[in-house]
Amino acid sequence: MLSEISIFVTMSEKYKTTEDGLYFVSSSVVGFMDAISKNSQESREEWMQAQFKYYGTNSPQKQINQFWKHNNHPFYLYSNEMIQQKVNYIHNNPVEAGFVNEPDAWRLSSANEQSPIKVLKF
Numbered sequence: 001m002l003s004e005i006s007i008f009v010t011m012s013e014k015y016k017t018t019e020d021g022l023y024f025v026s027s028s029v030v031g032f033m034d035a036i037s038k039n040s041q042e043s044r045e046e047w048m049q050a051q052f053k054y055y056g057t058n059s060p061q062k063q064i065n066q067f068w069k070h071n072n073h074p075f076y077l078y079s080n081e082m083i084q085q086k087v088n089y090i091h092n093n094p095v096e097a098g099f100v101n102e103p104d105a106w107r108l109s110s111a112n113e114q115s116p117i118k119v120l121k122f
Helices: 018-038 045-057 080-096
Strands: none
Touching: 018 045
């Protein structure tokens, strides 16, 4: 759960292709890796870099670093009910893991109004 990221993205019809999804995945890696290396408060940088390298060199693709799991998969959120179901799932992850008793107690959750994570309403 701590190494998981969930992203809701709205794409116009013009950009709903596999290539656009691949572009997002590859370009976001550069941003995430850069943010990790430049964050002086990130105490796990060396460990994370070693993990990225280990899983990259041991993957079937034999890449330098592996950031995303190769079995990640997008969901088409076709209704407001389904969107709310996924939001509830994400908010309840820290509760299910036993880290907090209520979703809004997790500091880095959009369920917490005091969180630095800000969510655009859809």
